[in-house]
Amino acid sequence: MNIVLIFLxxxxxxxxxxxxxxxxxxxxxxxxIKLNALPKFYGYYLVLxxxxxxxxxxxxxxxxxxxxxxxxxIETAANQGAIFSDKNEANLIYEKIKAIHLGTYFGDIDSxxxxxxxxxxxxINLFTxxxxxxxxxxxxxxxxxxxKKIKNNxxxxxxxxxxxxxxxxxxxxxxxLTTLGIIFSLLFESIKFFSVINVFDYLFGxxxxxxxxFVRDASSITAxxxxxxxxxxxxxxxxxxxxxxxxxAMLVAVPIGLFSGIYMAEYASIKVRRISKPIIEILAGIxxxxxxxxxxxxxxxxxxxxxxxxxxxxxxxxxxxxGLIMGIMIIPYVSSLSDDVINSVPQSLRDGSYAVGATKSxxxxxxxxxxxxxxxxGSVLLAVSRAIGETMIVVMAAGLAANLTxxxxxxxxxxxxxxxxxxxxxxxxxxxxxxxxxxxGLTLFIATLILNYIAQRAVKKYREKYD
Amino acid sequence: MTKExxxxxxxxxxxxxxxxxxxxxxxxxxxxxxLVQNIFSKGSSAFKKTVITTEVFFDQELLEIQNGASQExxxxxxxxxxxxxxxxxxxxxxxxxxxxELLKLFSGDSEIxxxxxxxxxxNLIGKTITLDLTASDDIxxxxxxxxPRDLPEERRRISDFQLVIxxxxxxxxxxxxxxxxxxxxxxxxxxxxxxGIGGALVGSFYSILICLLLAFPVAVLASIYLEEFAPKxxxxxxxxxxxxxxAAVPSIVYGLLALQILLATIQLPRSTPLxxxxxxxxxxxxxxxxxxxxxxxxxxxxxxxxALAVGASKFQSVFHHVVPLALPGTLSxxxxxxxxxxxxxxxxxxxxMVAFVVDIxxxxxxxxxxxxxxxxxxxxxxxxxxxxxxxxxxMMLLSFLIVxxxxxxxxxxxxxxxxx
Numbered sequence: 001m002n003i004v005l006i007f008l009x010x011x012x013x014x015x016x017x018x019x020x021x022x023x024x025x026x027x028x029x030x031x032x033i034k035l036n037a038l039p040k041f042y043g044y045y046l047v048l049x050x051x052x053x054x055x056x057x058x059x060x061x062x063x064x065x066x067x068x069x070x071x072x073x074i075e076t077a078a079n080q081g082a083i084f085s086d087k088n089e090a091n092l093i094y095e096k097i098k099a100i101h102l103g104t105y106f107g108d109i110d111s112x113x114x115x116x117x118x119x120x121x122x123x124i125n126l127f128t129x130x131x132x133x134x135x136x137x138x139x140x141x142x143x144x145x146x147x148k149k150i151k152n153n154x155x156x157x158x159x160x161x162x163x164x165x166x167x168x169x170x171x172x173x174x175x176x177l178t179t180l181g182i183i184f185s186l187l188f189e190s191i192k193f194f195s196v197i198n199v200f201d202y203l204f205g206x207x208x209x210x211x212x213x214f215v216r217d218a219s220s221i222t223a224x225x226x227x228x229x230x231x232x233x234x235x236x237x238x239x240x241x242x243x244x245x246x247x248x249a250m251l252v253a254v255p256i257g258l259f260s261g262i263y264m265a266e267y268a269s270i271k272v273r274r275i276s277k278p279i280i281e282i283l284a285g286i287x288x289x290x291x292x293x294x295x296x297x298x299x300x301x302x303x304x305x306x307x308x309x310x311x312x313x314x315x316x317x318x319x320x321x322x323g324l325i326m327g328i329m330i331i332p333y334v335s336s337l338s339d340d341v342i343n344s345v346p347q348s349l350r351d352g353s354y355a356v357g358a359t360k361s362x363x364x365x366x367x368x369x370x371x372x373x374x375x376x377x378g379s380v381l382l383a384v385s386r387a388i389g390e391t392m393i394v395v396m397a398a399g400l401a402a403n404l405t406x407x408x409x410x411x412x413x414x415x416x417x418x419x420x421x422x423x424x425x426x427x428x429x430x431x432x433x434x435x436x437x438x439x440x441g442l443t444l445f446i447a448t449l450i451l452n453y454i455a456q457r458a459v460k461k462y463r464e465k466y467d
Numbered sequence: 468m469t470k471e472x473x474x475x476x477x478x479x480x481x482x483x484x485x486x487x488x489x490x491x492x493x494x495x496x497x498x499x500x501x502l503v504q505n506i507f508s509k510g511s512s513a514f515k516k517t518v519i520t521t522e523v524f525f526d527q528e529l530l531e532i533q534n535g536a537s538q539e540x541x542x543x544x545x546x547x548x549x550x551x552x553x554x555x556x557x558x559x560x561x562x563x564x565x566x567x568e569l570l571k572l573f574s575g576d577s578e579i580x581x582x583x584x585x586x587x588x589x590n591l592i593g594k595t596i597t598l599d600l601t602a603s604d605d606i607x608x609x610x611x612x613x614x615p616r617d618l619p620e621e622r623r624r625i626s627d628f629q630l631v632i633x634x635x636x637x638x639x640x641x642x643x644x645x646x647x648x649x650x651x652x653x654x655x656x657x658x659x660x661x662x663g664i665g666g667a668l669v670g671s672f673y674s675i676l677i678c679l680l681l682a683f684p685v686a687v688l689a690s691i692y693l694e695e696f697a698p699k700x701x702x703x704x705x706x707x708x709x710x711x712x713x714a715a716v717p718s719i720v721y722g723l724l725a726l727q728i729l730l731a732t733i734q735l736p737r738s739t740p741l742x743x744x745x746x747x748x749x750x751x752x753x754x755x756x757x758x759x760x761x762x763x764x765x766x767x768x769x770x771x772x773x774a775l776a777v778g779a780s781k782f783q784s785v786f787h788h789v790v791p792l793a794l795p796g797t798l799s800x801x802x803x804x805x806x807x808x809x810x811x812x813x814x815x816x817x818x819x820m821v822a823f824v825v826d827i828x829x830x831x832x833x834x835x836x837x838x839x840x841x842x843x844x845x846x847x848x849x850x851x852x853x854x855x856x857x858x859x860x861x862m863m864l865l866s867f868l869i870v871x872x873x874x875x876x877x878x879x880x881x882x883x884x885x886x887x
Contacts, residue, residue, distance in 0.1 A: 066734050161782045168692035171685045175709045175756070178749050182720060185727030256491040263488025280495045285868060287810025289839045290506070290861050293846045297854065298505055328498045335495070359477055361484035382715070389717025391813035396846060416719050416813070423726065423817050441723040445716065452715040 001128055005058060005135060012139065013051045017043035020150060033153065041156035048163050049146035054139050061131055069123050070094055077116040186445060189438030196432050197233050202439065205234020208402035208413075210422060210433045233436050235443070237402035241319070241412035245398060246387035248323025248408060249330055253387075254380060256327075257334025264335070265342040266364055277339075284332040292396030295325035300397055307409060315399065317411040322397040326390055330383045337379030341372045341459070346466055374465075378458035385451035389444060391416040415440050506865070510858025516647040516660065517607040518599035519573065519636060523553045523581055525591045534592045541586050550578045554600075557641070558632045568628050574601040574660045599645055604659040604852035606633060610642060613851060650859065654825045655836060655844070659852025662845070664860050666827045670740050670820070670835030671809060677744025677831060678808050682751045683801050687790075689752075690759035690797075695785045714753040721750045722817030730818060738819040738834040746818060747808040755804040762796025763789060767886045795882035799875035806871040810864065812839040838864045 021043040028035045035042075074090050077097065084090045093113075099105035100117040101124070109117075150156070194202070209232050260280060264273050300321040307314030314320075345368050353363040369376070399411025400421055422437040468476075529548040532540050554573055560566045577600050584598055585591055605625050608614040610633075620627050636642040653663030689710075697703040725746040729735050735742050766789050774784035815821075820840045828835035836844065838860060845857040 063733055067732070070734065157780065161780060164782065165692075165696055168688050168696060171688035172692045172697070172706050174685055174689065175706055175713055175753060178713055178724075178752070179709045181728050181749075182716065182724045185724050186720070189727065256494055259488045259491035260495055263485070263492055267485060267488055268492075276492050276496065279499055280492070282499055283495065285806065285810075285872065286502070287812065287839050287842075287864060287868070289810070289812040289842045290502075290865070293842060293857060293861065294502055294505060296846060328495075331495050331498075359481045361481045362477070364484070385715060385717075389719065391717070391719045392843065395813075395816075396843065416717070419719055419723070420813065420816055423722075424821060438723060438727070441720055445720050448715060448717055449712060452712060456711065 001131075002058065002062060005132070006055070009051055009054050009058075009135075009139070013047040016046040016050050016143065019043075020046040024150060024153075027151075027153075036153055037156035037158075041160055042150050044160045045150065045154075045156045045163075046143065046146050048160060049142045050139055052163070052167075053142050054135050057135060057138055058131075061134075065127055065131075069120070069127060072123060073097060073116060073120050076119045077112065080112045080115050082112045082116070182445065186438050186442040189435045190442045192430070193432055193435035193439045197229060197436075201230050202233050202235050204236065205231050206236045206404060207231050207234045208237045208418070210418070210436050229432060233432070233439075235440075237404045238413065238415050238418060238440070240404055241398070241402065242388050242414040242416075244406065244408075244412055245319050245323045245326065245394060245414055246384055248319060249326035249387045250380070250384060252324055252327025253330035253334050253383060257331045257383070258338055258376070260331070261335040261338035262342060262364060262369075265339045266360065266368070277336075280335055281332045283329060284336075286329075288329065288390060288392040289396070291325050291329050292392040292394075295321050295393055295397035299325055303409075312409060314409045315411040317397060317399040318409050319398060319405075319412045320408040322394050323408070325397065326387055326393050329390070329393065330386055333383045333386055334379055337382065338372070338376050341375030341379060341462065342368060344375075344463070344466060345371045371466075372462070374458045374462040378455040378462065381451050381455035381458070385448045385455070388414075388451075389416065389448050391420060395420050415444050419444075503865075506858050506861050510855055510860075510862045512611045512613065513650060513855040513859035514647050515611075515644040516649065517602040517610040518643060518645045519557065519602050519606075520641045520643065521553060521557050521598055521600050522595055523549070523584070523598050524595040525549060525585065525593065526552065527592050530592065532592075534590045536589055538586065541582065541589060544582075546578045546582045546585070550581050553581070558635055565628060568626060569632060572603055572606050572629060572632060574603050575658050576601060576661055599643070601649070601660055602642070604850060605629075606642075607660050608851050608855075609633060610644070611855075613855065650856070654827050655823060655841070656825065659848075659850045659856055662853070662856055664838065664841055664863065666824055667836045667838045667841040667860070668863075669828050670743070670824075671837040671839075673740035673828065673831040673835070674743040674747060674815075674837055675805055675809055677741060678747040678751055679801070679805060681745065681748035682755055682804070685748075686752055686755035686759055686801070686804075687797060690756050690763055691785060691790065693756075694760050694763040695789065696781070710753045710756050714757060717813075718750055718811055719813040719817065721746055722814030724749070725814060725818050736832055736834075738822045738824070740828065740831040740833075740835050740837070742818050743815050743820060743837060744831065746814050747811060750811065750814065751804045751808045754807060755801050758800025758803070759793075759797045762793040762800065762883075765796065765886065766792045792884060795878050799879040802871050802875040802878070806868050806875075809867060809871070810839055812843055815840050816843065838867075 021039045024035055024042040025039045027033070028039075074094055077093055078084075082093055084093055093116075096105060096107070096113060097116045097120050100109060100113060101120050149159070264277060268276070296317075300316045300318065303318055303321050304314045304316045349367050349371055350363055353367045358366065394414045394417045398417055399413050400417065401411065402413050402418075403410060405412060419437045419440050422433060526549065529552060530544060530546070532544045536544070551570070554570055554577060555566045558569050560569050580598065580600055584596065602610070605614070606629075609616060609625060609630075614625070616623070616625070616630060625633075633642070649661055650663045651668075652665045653661055654666035656662040693703065693706065693710075697706075725742060729742050729745060730737055735745075770788050770792065771784050774788045775781070779787065815837055820836055821844060822834055822836075823844075824834050824836050826833070842857055842860050842864065845853040845860065
């Protein structure tokens with residue numbers, strides 16, 4: 001149905017384009033008046049007025065129709081006497097009703113279901129009909145309005161440009177909408193979570209075991225269950241594990257990345273730079289799931305084997321393996337950014353240093369790096385925020401159990417791993433366990449936001465200094 | 468310390484410092500080599516599959532159809548008995564147990580493979596043909612040399628008797644390696660020898676297509692607005708801050724967004740390329756806007772002023788002159804953004820693309836997998852056969868990424884104007 005409507009709108013718009021073009025031409029010749037724009041702009045003007053309001057309406061309608069129909073149908077089913085205790089069962093009944101309507105349901109059909117299916121068919125019909133009527137109403141109204149404008153010889157090009165400019169502005173608003181969407185979706189579930197679990201129990205609890213939260217309905221928890229829940233969601237082990245793995249990653253990435261950046265900026269010939277820079281940047285382009293696979297199947301077992309030979313017990317999901325591989329992934333972020341930053345240190349600073357007899361490395365260590373320090377710190381912070389938000393490597397190579405440990409050979413877990421573990425597969429709606437994933441997401445979002453903000457500020461300040 | 472000694476020391480420090488720099492670059496390059504080499508050595512064998520050459524006799528008594536049967540009749544007919552009768556003749560087995568072990572050397576799809584042969588030529592009743600039947604995963608891995616046969620029997624998945632049959636096959640040249648068409652055509656399967664990336668390829672294709680259709684126009688329009696038309700005010704600043712922050716938001720957060728908004732609120736179908744495409748588009752949008760704006764910014768103001776000077780409107784100067792000049796940079800930025808989206812896994816896991824999907828999706832609203840998610844799924848499987856499949860999938864994924872990046876670099880170098 002929607003495709004037919006879009007097709008009709010397109011046909012309408014195209015014919016209106018030609019109509020507008022020729023109509024204005026004939027008017028100008030007949031009445032001998034000077035048009036305020038080229039005839040084709042009158043065509044464009046009609047096209048925009050015919051298509052945009054209708055398409056926007058269609059989009060909004062299609063977004064809300066299924067949700068509204070669903071709530072109506074579930075209500076009618078409940079009025080018919082259908083019994084469901086929670087959202088999941090209601091969803092199941094709704095899916096059944098839909099399947100009966102489409103003729104793809106092969107189970108037993110009782111009277112309630114049959115009645116609801118009939119009601120469903122009725123509502124679908126009603127909604128479709130009113131959609132078509134409304135769309136045609138909108139098209140007719142906007143076309144009449146725009147034709148009137150054209151008859152009055154409006155400045156069509158200016159008007160078209162105003163509309164297009166509005167379109168450009170709306171496109172750039174999508175970024176704000178996405179941010180709002182993220183904040184809304186994270187906050188919505190997090191607030192539900194924090195209405196059951198105290199914020200301080202979450203932030204300072206030292207025990208993370210969400211699998212204990214079997215409570216399906218958050219509103220009817222007994223006191224004993226509440227005590228149990230209270231210390232199932234302690235954030236400390238997760239932030240400890242995340243920071244620990246990120247720390248190991250930085251131990252790998254910062255020295256290698258920084259030294260490569262310095263070498264590329266200060267020593268390497270153009271030829272070496274042209275070859276090695278893209279190759280190092282390959283490391284940033286490889287999907288993280290590939291690193292995860294490499295860490296889980298090659299590096300983890302290799303470390304365990306080495307550990308066995310040395311008489312150490314190394315978990316095959318050790319923090320060391322995950323951190324090392326994550327560090328490799330991050331090398332190009334550090335090296336590219338610090339390369340840029342070092343390159344933008346003014347040559348006069350170096351020349352001054354050489355003039356008093358410093359060697360190249362002394363100049364780098366004592367003049368260039370101190371001058372570039374804010375930028376370098378910024379790039380390292382950006383790398384840290386990458387590391388804590390990285391998901392696949394830790395999901396595949398780090399552990400699942402939340403251990404509070406500082407032994408790199410043991411397994412730890414991270415925020416992102418837990419989000420994936422909680423949300424993968426079937427979720428129970430409205431259980432604190434599912435909601436906790438959103439609380440974790442919110443924490444992660446805020447943490448990366450702060451890190452990025454500081455990093456961007458640092459880099460910007462630094463740039464301003466030498467521009 | 469004399470002057471000379473101090474100078475020598477300083478020069479040694481200089482050399483050392485240089486050496487550190489060179490070593491780090493070398494180490495980084497080494498990692499690239501190790502990673503690629505590791506994946507290739509594990510994965511290249513997956514492009515071949517082991518087949519057992521078997522004689523198949525189509526016995527009229529075991530089939531309820533006649534020569535010249537129609538397509539539907541053949542599709543409905545039962546080829547199970549034909550399969551059993553012929554497979555147990557592949558090796559002179561003594562009793563039922565031995566026959567069972569023999570049958571386990573063939574893949575679970577032998578019946579379908581025999582049926583397909585009959586579909587190609589429906590006059591085979593009473594005749595004998597030789598078919599290359601796919602071997603089971605264990606034999607496949609053994610034949611490719613990925614499976615150690617010197618383990619004690621109880622720790623092996625292949626029994627001693629099966630090894631005897633295998634050696635008999637090898638001796639009689641009945642076992643060979645063919646091109647692995649299943650790997651490219653099939654959907655996911657629990658049996659490694661039948662599992663393929665067909666479904667994942669199609670799923671990835673749809674997701675990236677939707678991502679492109681949504682993200683590219685919006686990103687280009689948004690960057691044109693911000694670069695050319697936006698007034699310097701609080702709203703513009705706010706939009707810019709938002710874009711920069713969104714580019715740095717961890718991808719898993721977009722997964723949570725999709726779960727809450729697209730799946731729970733708007734109720735789009737789970738596990739589908741449609742949802743994946745929208746999610747990836749939201750994620751890729753800021754990553755495309757940033758290079759798009761850079762390439763618009765690189766067009767010198769003289770171009771705009773020239774157009775304005777001969778009477779073009781602001782719009783005409785932008786759309787007739789600036790945008791075409793910025794297009795190569797815009798396109799290459801978009802392709803790089805799409806390449807990142809193609810390798811993205813975490814948000815897709817959250818929207819349910821980890822579901823086990825056997826069928827190849829025929830539209831963007833069918834449940835499906837995608838290449839990186841398939842890598843994740845198979846890497847969690849215990850069977851040895853999935854290791855080479857995973858590596859081969861990674862090889863496919865990496866080759867797509869390499870091609871996309873090459874196109875991006877080519878576009879930029881070939882068509883982008885240098886303004887000096």
